[in-house]
C-alpha cells in the first residue's frame with residue numbers, strides 16, 4: 001500500500017514535469033510566431049528606381065525582414081518583428097525618402113528632389 005502511493009506520487013511529479021515542458025515548448029513556438037507580422041500597404045511610386053528606394057528605406061528600419069514593392073500594383077509586402085517595430089515607423093521611413101504611404105506623406109521638399117521619372121504626383 002505504501003509502495004503504491006509512493007509510485008503514484010512519482011508518477012504525479014513526472015506528469016507535472018512533462019506538462020511544464022510542454023508548456024515551455026508551446027510558449028517558445030508561440031513567441032516565434034508572435035514576433036513575425038506580415039502587412040500589405042500601398043506606397044506611391046513609378047519605376048525601378050522607386051522600388052529600390054522604397055525597399056531600402058523599409059529594410060533600413062530595425063526589425064523589418066522583408067520589404068517587397070511592386071511597381072505595377074504599388075503594393076508593398078512587409079514582414080517585420082512587431083516586438084521591435086510597427087507599421088507606422090516603416091511608413092515614416094518611406095515617406096522620408098519621398099514616397100507617400102497611407103498614413104504618412106512625403107514633404108514637398110523631399111518629393112521635389114526625386115529624379116523626374118519618379119515624380120508620381122500628378
Ligand SMILES: [Cu+2]
Pocket residue numbers: 045046047048049050051117118119
Ligand atoms: Cu522612380
